[in-house]
Amino acid sequence: MRRLARSLRHVRPSYDAVVVGSGYGGGVAAARLARAGKRVAVLERGREIAVGEFPRRFSDLRHDLQLSGRHARLGSPTGLYDVRLGEHMHILVGCGLGGGSLINAGVALRPDPRVFADQVWPRELAHDPLLEAGFLAAARWLRPARDPGAYERSKLQALRRVSTALAVEPVAAPVTVSFQEIVNPAGVTQPACTLCGDCCGGCNVGAKNTVALTYLSDAAAHGAHIFTHAKVRHLTRDGTGGWQVHFAVQPGAPEAEAETLLTVSANLVVLGAGTLGSTEILLRSRREGLALSERLGHRFSANGDIIAFGWGGKLSVGAIGIGAPPKLKDCVVGATVSGQIEIVDAGDVGKSLTIQEGALPSAMAPILPVLFLPNGRLLGALQSLISGVYQGPFAGLQTFFAVSHDSASGQLWLEGDRLELHWPGARDEPVYARLDAALEALVRQAEGSYVKNPLAGTMMGHQPATAHPLGGCGIGRDHHEGVVNHKGQVFAAGAGANDVHVGLYVMDGSIMPRSLGANPLLTITALAERAMLHMAHDHGFSFEGVSTSSEAQPAIM
Ligand SMILES: Cc1cc2nc3c(=O)[nH]c(=O)nc-3n(C[C@H](O)[C@H](O)[C@H](O)COP(=O)(O)OP(=O)(O)OC[C@H]3O[C@@H](n4cnc5c(N)ncnc54)[C@H](O)[C@@H]3O)c2cc1C
Ligand code: SF4
Numbered sequence: 001m002r003r004l005a006r007s008l009r010h011v012r013p014s015y016d017a018v019v020v021g022s023g024y025g026g027g028v029a030a031a032r033l034a035r036a037g038k039r040v041a042v043l044e045r046g047r048e049i050a051v052g053e054f055p056r057r058f059s060d061l062r063h064d065l066q067l068s069g070r071h072a073r074l075g076s077p078t079g080l081y082d083v084r085l086g087e088h089m090h091i092l093v094g095c096g097l098g099g100g101s102l103i104n105a106g107v108a109l110r111p112d113p114r115v116f117a118d119q120v121w122p123r124e125l126a127h128d129p130l131l132e133a134g135f136l137a138a139a140r141w142l143r144p145a146r147d148p149g150a151y152e153r154s155k156l157q158a159l160r161r162v163s164t165a166l167a168v169e170p171v172a173a174p175v176t177v178s179f180q181e182i183v184n185p186a187g188v189t190q191p192a193c194t195l196c197g198d199c200c201g202g203c204n205v206g207a208k209n210t211v212a213l214t215y216l217s218d219a220a221a222h223g224a225h226i227f228t229h230a231k232v233r234h235l236t237r238d239g240t241g242g243w244q245v246h247f248a249v250q251p252g253a254p255e256a257e258a259e260t261l262l263t264v265s266a267n268l269v270v271l272g273a274g275t276l277g278s279t280e281i282l283l284r285s286r287r288e289g290l291a292l293s294e295r296l297g298h299r300f301s302a303n304g305d306i307i308a309f310g311w312g313g314k315l316s317v318g319a320i321g322i323g324a325p326p327k328l329k330d331c332v333v334g335a336t337v338s339g340q341i342e343i344v345d346a347g348d349v350g351k352s353l354t355i356q357e358g359a360l361p362s363a364m365a366p367i368l369p370v371l372f373l374p375n376g377r378l379l380g381a382l383q384s385l386i387s388g389v390y391q392g393p394f395a396g397l398q399t400f401f402a403v404s405h406d407s408a409s410g411q412l413w414l415e416g417d418r419l420e421l422h423w424p425g426a427r428d429e430p431v432y433a434r435l436d437a438a439l440e441a442l443v444r445q446a447e448g449s450y451v452k453n454p455l456a457g458t459m460m461g462h463q464p465a466t467a468h469p470l471g472g473c474g475i476g477r478d479h480h481e482g483v484v485n486h487k488g489q490v491f492a493a494g495a496g497a498n499d500v501h502v503g504l505y506v507m508d509g510s511i512m513p514r515s516l517g518a519n520p521l522l523t524i525t526a527l528a529e530r531a532m533l534h535m536a537h538d539h540g541f542s543f544e545g546v547s548t549s550s551e552a553q554p555a556i557m
Contacts, residue, residue: 004212004220005048005097005228008249008256012225015041017268018245019224020232020281023099024521025508026272027215028138028528031186033268034222035543036536041264042216042224043247045231045277046096047078051213054102054202055080056323058366061201066095070420078229078250080202084276088423089302089410090465093274097228098212100274101521104467105199105336105401106176106208107356108144109518110135114349120513122477125486125530134530138522141185142209144174147195153334154318158398159357161315162445163341166438170339173356175199176209176521177335184209186218197321197333201361204324229253230262232277234284235269235504242267243503268503270488271473272528275300275510279412279472280419282483282490282506287414290501291494293479300410300421301515302466303403304353304431306452308439310398313448319399320389323362328390333359337401343438352517353404353435355442360399365389368397398443402435403468405515412472426464468520473506474513484511487538488531507531 016038019030026042033040055061066075069085080103082095094100116126125131150156150172159170177199178190193207206213220226229250238244244265251258271278279297286292321336322328337356345351360368368389389395410423436452443450453462476482478498479491488507489500507528509520516523536542 003048003050004216005226007254008227008230008262010225011041011227011262011264014265015039015225016266017270018043018243018264018266019270019272020245021099021271021273021277021508022097022211022216022226023094023101023272023274023508024211024525025528026099026270027211027219028525028532029270029272029505029507030219030224031215031222032532032536032543034219034224036541038268040219040224041266042219042226043230043232043245044097044226044228045078045250046080046228047252048097048228049080049102049202051206052204054204055363056204058363061363070415076251077231078252084421086421086463088426089421089463091276091421091469092465092467093276093469097226098210098216101210102202102212103200104521105356105358106521107337107519108142108174108176108522109354111516111518111523112344112349112352115514115516118514122475122486125475128530130530130533131526133533134526135522137529138525141214142176142522142525143178143184144176144522145179146172146174147177147179147335147338150334150338153332153338154316155334155357155359156339158315158317158446159339159341162442165441165445166341166343168341168343170341173337173340175335175337178207178209184214186214187221188213188217193335194324194326195332195334196324196326196362197319197336197359198323198361199336200358201321201323201363229256232273232281234281234288235290236285236288238265241502243269245269269505271506272508274508275469275472276412276419278506278508278510280414282473283412283414283419291492293483293491293493295474295476295479295481296483297412297472299408299471299474299513300412300423301406301408301470301512302410302426302464303468303470303515303520304406304435304517305401305403305466305468306432306435306464307358307467308400308402309451309454310400310439310443310446310448311451312393313396313398313443313446315446316395317398318395319357319359319397320365320368320394321359321362322390327362331390349517350405351434353402353438354518355438356401358399358401368394396446396448398446398448400439400442402439403517403519404431404435405517406431408471408514410471427462432464470509470512470515470520473510475511476513482513487534505531505535
């Protein structure tokens with residue numbers, strides 16, 4: 001398989017544009033800027049993991065796990081699963097070329113329209129026709145689709161059986177998966193999904209529409225220079241109106257020495273390092289003297305997101321991935337998420353919630369009995385060890401991903417050189433009680449027991465955990481209210497309230513000023529697509545060959 005990244009030995013001293021991070025936001029920026037003919041460099045801290053190289057066994061998983069907290073740092077800093085242990089909340093993000101898209105379930109939902117009616121969004125964004133254009137472009141490139149056989153998957157059938165407890169009928173969920181072989185908009189051939197259930201472990205088939213297979217492939221095809229093992233620390237002005245991007249080479253970089261500090265300059269810098277990465281870079285840049293909003297780090301949201309389990313139920317769920325090549329013959333799991341229950345609160349969008357059935361990656365299978373031992377089901381777990389986790393009690397294990405709304409009142413700050421989340425009230429956010437009640441009802445219907453956190457007895461403790469961190473560089477009308485404006489331009493504090501740092505943008509989950517109540521990838525991508533349309537308009541360039549749709553073609557293109 002063709003690699004996208006090149007050796008850091010070839011990094012040039014300057015580019016027209018530097019994109020930091022390679023998740024959804026960074027991917028969009030890199031592809032669009034490269035298509036506009038800019039000389040683009042992408043700096044990603046993680047590794048390039050090609051299709052076929054994602055963890056297959058538990059031993060692989062261990063090598064790809066990095067854990068860090070106030071008292072510990074374990075694993076490689078380029079490990080694919082980046083777990084931040086926090087005093088008030090734990091956070092899981094992806095680390096690698098493609099960011100979270102490498103390990104997510106790919107559920108692509110639009111938020112309830114009432115979310116964008118919230119006054120927290122500037123009018124220029126909420127009423128902008130380019131918002132719709134952004135969603136159309138995101139859908140065209142990420143191609144969310146429903147599994148044509150979703151209702152035959154045993155895990156969705158199990159959800160249907162238990163959903164009577166909440167009096168809602170589940171529906172098939174749109175996921176960024178190719179259910180048929182296709183040549184995608186970046187010109188990459190993707191085979192059809194084998195329904196192996198391993199999306200959250202990393203797709204070894206190439207059927208998941210990751211940022212690596214879509215936007216980054218497009219960026220590389222249009223000349224972008226993509227570098228991995230490059231962790232950006234901070235930004236400074238270069239004295240001529242441009243930017244200097246300072247980064248540290250990470251261990252394992254081919255042909256480059258770890259810990260070396262390098263600098264590239266560019267007139268345009270787009271931060272797409274995710275909620276944690278972009279906020280950390282700006283916090284450190286502020287410490288180095290860059291004038292930034294006082295709101296930096298504020299309004300962190302977990303998007304009301306949890307993962308929880310039902311154990312010991314009477315239904316056959318079959319929600320453990322079999323991987324590719326399959327560990328079990330004649331078994332079909334489905335994509336990690338096949339279906340969901342949508343509970344819409346007509347009076348208060350903040351109380352709406354979506355519950356998805358999920359599958360755990362096959363590489364995790366050997367650890368499952370250990371995870372569930374603390375709950376006192378030794379005998380059942382041993383039976384599963386003997387018969388394999390695909391039979392016995394683990395065949396009835398239900399995994400739920402739930403998403404809703406919280407108050408977005410966490411704050412990210414630097415403790416020494418380490419990013420820390422401060423949110424003492426997180427555990428008491430009302431959303432968790434609402435989700436617990438709904439999930440408990442579902443699990444009870446299967447005569448199982450609700451396991452909120454199988455790791456509660458370990459160093460993970462009882463804190464909530466999220467895989468949907470949002471905020472920290474929130475959009476606002478001016479620098480008193482937010483860190484970036486509606487186009488993603490970074491406010492220059494100390495100047496006029498609306499003044500921005502010319503050439504500095506943020507485009508990723510960090511700019512969300514509130515929870516979305518929907519899995520965030522589609523909104524992050526859409527807002528990045530929209531921001532790039534505005535940037536093209538403001539700077540007088542266009543993206544060769546990109547269309548959003550024939551009707552919604554923005555006037556500026
Ligand atoms: C297990 C799991 C399942 C999920 N399932 C879903 C789902 O089904 N649907 C959904 O919508 N969302 C899901 N999410 C969340 C979704 O993947 C994220 O919201 C999304 O990836 C965020 O996009 P982003 O562009 O903000 O940043 P990211 O995708 O997080 O990308 C940021 C990139 O920047 C890199 N980076 C960070 N710091 C630096 C630095 N200093 N220098 C250089 N590079 C840096 C990171 O390594 C990463 O590659 C899931 C997440 C996880 C972990
Ligand atoms: S179910 Fe398997 S083949 Fe299909 S997208 Fe997910 S990991 Fe890839």
